[in-house]
Amino acid sequence: MKCGAGIEARQVNELFINVDPIQAGGRLTGDAIKAIIAYGDGYSVCDNCRKPNRLDCISKPPIAEFHKDVAAWLGMDAARMMPGARRAFQAVAHTYVNKGDPVLLTSLSHYTEFLAVEEAGGVACEIPADAGHIVTPEATVAKIDEVKKKFGKAPVLAFIDHVDYQCGNLHDVTGIAKVARENDVPVLCNGAYTVGILPVDGKAMGVDFVVGSGHKSMASPAPSGVLATTAERAKEVFRTTTIEGDVTKRRFGVKEPELMGCTLMGATLVGMMASFPHVKERVKHFDRELENNKIVMEALLSIDGTKILSEYPRKHTLTRVDTTGSFDRIAETHKKKGFFLSSALNDKGIFGLIPGATRVWKFNTYGTTRKQARYLADAFVAVAQENGMKIGA
Amino acid sequence: MSKRAVDLIFSTTYLLTDLRMLLRETAPTHELDEKQKAEAARLLENLERQVSSLKQEML
Numbered sequence: 001m002k003c004g005a006g007i008e009a010r011q012v013n014e015l016f017i018n019v020d021p022i023q024a025g026g027r028l029t030g031d032a033i034k035a036i037i038a039y040g041d042g043y044s045v046c047d048n049c050r051k052p053n054r055l056d057c058i059s060k061p062p063i064a065e066f067h068k069d070v071a072a073w074l075g076m077d078a079a080r081m082m083p084g085a086r087r088a089f090q091a092v093a094h095t096y097v098n099k100g101d102p103v104l105l106t107s108l109s110h111y112t113e114f115l116a117v118e119e120a121g122g123v124a125c126e127i128p129a130d131a132g133h134i135v136t137p138e139a140t141v142a143k144i145d146e147v148k149k150k151f152g153k154a155p156v157l158a159f160i161d162h163v164d165y166q167c168g169n170l171h172d173v174t175g176i177a178k179v180a181r182e183n184d185v186p187v188l189c190n191g192a193y194t195v196g197i198l199p200v201d202g203k204a205m206g207v208d209f210v211v212g213s214g215h216k217s218m219a220s221p222a223p224s225g226v227l228a229t230t231a232e233r234a235k236e237v238f239r240t241t242t243i244e245g246d247v248t249k250r251r252f253g254v255k256e257p258e259l260m261g262c263t264l265m266g267a268t269l270v271g272m273m274a275s276f277p278h279v280k281e282r283v284k285h286f287d288r289e290l291e292n293n294k295i296v297m298e299a300l301l302s303i304d305g306t307k308i309l310s311e312y313p314r315k316h317t318l319t320r321v322d323t324t325g326s327f328d329r330i331a332e333t334h335k336k337k338g339f340f341l342s343s344a345l346n347d348k349g350i351f352g353l354i355p356g357a358t359r360v361w362k363f364n365t366y367g368t369t370r371k372q373a374r375y376l377a378d379a380f381v382a383v384a385q386e387n388g389m390k391i392g393a
Numbered sequence: 394m395s396k397r398a399v400d401l402i403f404s405t406t407y408l409l410t411d412l413r414m415l416l417r418e419t420a421p422t423h424e425l426d427e428k429q430k431a432e433a434a435r436l437l438e439n440l441e442r443q444v445s446s447l448k449q450e451m452l
Contacts, residue, residue: 014416030414034407349421369418 012351017372020352021168021318024366025197025217028271032219035274036267044266052254055262055269056080066273073280074210075201076228078238080256081264081272085192085213086112088227089159090119091258092188092209095237097122102151104143104158104185106135108166113159113190125155132311133167135160137175144183154183160207162200163193167310168318168362177206186233192216193318195226196279197366198286208233214268219275221268292373293317293365299377304390305329309360317366328358330387341383348379398450401443408440 003009012018013027028036039045039061048060056067071079082088089112097103099121105113106127117124127143129135140158147155158180163170177187188209191200195212196219202210214224229237238259241252255261264272293314300306305325310318327341334340338356345353353361365373381391415433419425425433 014413014420016421027417030410033410033413037406037410038403372420375422 016346016349016351017368017376018351019363019365019368019376021362021364022165022216023352024317024364025193025219026213026215026222027219027367028221029219029275029278031274031278032221032271035270036221039267039270042266045269046265054254054256055265057254061270061273063269063273066276069276070226071228074195074212074226074228075203075205076210077231078234079226079228080238080259081214081269082225082227082259083264083268084215084223085190085211085225086116087223087263088209088211088225089113089116089188089190091227092211092237093117093120093122093157095239095258096120096157096186098156101156102147102153104140104147104155104160104180106159106161106164106171108133108135108161108164108169109159110161110165110190110192117159122156123151133164133169133309134311135164135171135176137172137179140176141179141183144179144185148183155185158185158187159190160187161190161192162195163191163316163318165193165318167320168193168314168316168364169311170315173207174205181206192225193316197283197289197316199283202228203230209237214272218272218279220272224264224268224272288370289317289366290314292368292370293319295370295373296363296365296377296380299381302381302392303327303384304392318362318364320360320362322360324359326384326389330389331358334387340387344383344386345379348382350376350379395450398447401447401450405440405443405447408436408443411436412440 001009018024045058045061045063049058055063057064067079071077093116097117097120101122102125103117103122104127105124107129114124125143125147127135127139144154160173160176161171162173173189180187186208188211189202189205189207190211192213193216194200195210196217200210208230210228212218212226214220215222238256241255241257244251297314297319300321301308303326307322309320309322331338331340336343338358341358342353342355352363368376384391412433415429416423419429
């Protein structure tokens with residue numbers, strides 16, 4: 001079925017259980033799909049844009065109210081919707097980082113955090129994760145001391161992932177922010193995998209910025225995200241324009257340079273808004289998501305030779321496993337080679353594993369129903385059994 | 394063309410969206426339990442009524 005010339009209608013989430021690690025939390029709610037149908041036209045949210053002519057001030061549809069609600073929900077004072085978490089990293093880095101400035105990242109940081117630092121001219125200084133793939137306050141202190149010795153000053157900013165994309169491990173942002181504050185280092189909490197998935201309170205964590213990803217974790221269309229901050233930092237990162245044309249003497253009111261005036265418009269923004277009440281509710285029930293993940297994890301670990309590389313018991317549904325000792329052994333002799341696993345799972349109605357991966361791979365059970373989690377668990381075991389693998393207790 | 398016809402276009406699309414969500418929740422087998430079957434029946438009946446009204450408005 002086509003939805004445009006040469007464009008196949010995507011039916012992945014209707015036909016399969018989707019465990020793609022980056023897609024699970026971004027699947028739309030029914031209300032978001034309905035909002036997109038109504039607001040698909042380009043400048044659809046601008047029908048009632050009045051002075052001061054800025055997106056986050058529009059009251060019909062209730063965009064201004066949404067911005068306030070999101071800020072309060074994240075325990076912060078101000079928020080702006082962004083075209084993805086990466087644009088929030090960029091705005092913050094551009095505000096605080098000058099050429100040659102040291103910036104704290106971690107050995108598990110997402111590449112877009114590095115690029116934001118690079119674009120601003122900063123120097124990436126990684127806090128190493130420990131053997132269990134966890135970034136600790138102790139390692140942060142050690143890195144700050146190392147940076148001070150090398151650069152003669154403290155890092156100007158720290159990007160700390162709440163849950164990292166590599167292992168899906170939960171890091172002690174509160175503890176890290178405490179030691180960062182003691183050294184006057186502003187902290188950006190990258191909540192790309194937590195904002196919209198589990199409760200996040202920026203003030204309680206003691207961070208300066210909370211960044212979320214709409215399309216990764218807030219049941220929103222891409223590209224979407226949020227940058228929330230304190231009243232103090234808002235004056236800096238959401239500063240208004242001061243430029244003036246030398247011929248026309250034009251000035252541009254309350255437009256914010258880091259946001260290029262107005263950011264997230266139309267269907268993307270309204271989709272985010274429509275999902276928001278559901279997102280606020282679902283974060284209260286993250287325990288159910290962990291229970292579903294446990295059902296799948298126990299099934300996977302029952303397959304002889306399978307190991308988990310993420311922290312265990314799980315604190316997040318994004319999980320990294322090592323099946324070198326199980327599925328990869330089958331791949332060695334299977335006629336489909338490493339593609340046998342994703343192919344067999346596809347045949348059972350499961351989508352999201354990287355085709356060809358049988359050694360180290362990730363999956364995310366977020367958003368599955370209990371029935372789907374059990375189906376998923378049974379499917380992994382069935383694929384193992386069909387290929388003569390041993391199932392333990 | 395009437396405002397009613399436009400409203401019906403949206404409401405029918407929304408009913409189809411609710412049915413779509415039901416398919417997502419029950420993928421990949423789409424085996425509906427009794428509660429889900431009752432919900433699907435309600436949506437489909439409503440959809441038929443709205444399409445019938447739409448025919449009257451547009452034809």
